[in-house]
Amino acid sequence: MDWLVQWWNGVELWVVQLPVALQFPVVMVVVLPLCLGVARLIDRVADWGAKNPASVGSEPEPEPEKVAA
Numbered sequence: 001m002d003w004l005v006q007w008w009n010g011v012e013l014w015v016v017q018l019p020v021a022l023q024f025p026v027v028m029v030v031v032l033p034l035c036l037g038v039a040r041l042i043d044r045v046a047d048w049g050a051k052n053p054a055s056v057g058s059e060p061e062p063e064p065e066k067v068a069a
Contacts, residue, residue, distance in 0.1 A: 015023060 015026060018026065
């Protein structure tokens with residue numbers, strides 16, 4: 001695990017030493033896809049939770065009747 005810490009310290013030091021004009025695009029190339037992936041994961045978990053409620057024994061509520069306008 002020490003190799004991972006050393007590698008991360010090297011990457012962090014490299015990013016910090018870049019000019020700000022280069023730091024921003026480098027961070028965005030990493031942060032934007034990461035945030036998008038986390039958001040999609042949260043969305044899928046929420047969808048799964050909505051489709052599979054924890055109360056297995058209860059019956060689903062009937063849908064209200066639709067009224068034609």
